[in-house]
Amino acid sequence: MTGNAMDDYFLNQEEPAKSCLLALRSIILQQHVSVTAIWSYGMPTYCFKGKRFCYLWVHKKLKQPYIGIIDGNKMEHPALLQESRSRMKILLIDPEKDLPVKTINAILKKAISLLPQ
DSSP states (O other): OOHHHHHHHHHTSOTTHHHHHHHHHHHHHTTOTTEEEEEETTEEEEEETTEEEEEEEEOTTTOOEEEEETTGGGOOOTTOBOTTOSSOEEEEOOTTSOOOHHHHHHHHHHHHHTSOO
16 A cells, blocks of 8 residues: 555544544654554554554544554553453553653553564
8 A cells, every 4th residue: 555545544534533643653653763654454554673563543432542552462551451352452542631652652662672673
């Protein structure tokens, strides 16, 4: 897919989720110069040195944006939810509140550290 599919994904979201997802994208990309965005499995996915570590999506039932941590099953953090997933955990974000930037950064740094170097 092209970058246009990813741009369309963000632009087609309704507010306040749209602004929240755009802010989350920025936070993820600022983690390291080696973090890149790709369009994978029909969603914006983020890689560190070519290895996928997280993605952005909106929870179907709760209608809240979240960061999906690909190897979340290897992480313990009180803010991460497993739900019915076996490998991934999610960090739900309330778009009506200030972003928990410290928590987001800590979880993203841990997710990156789990990748094979």
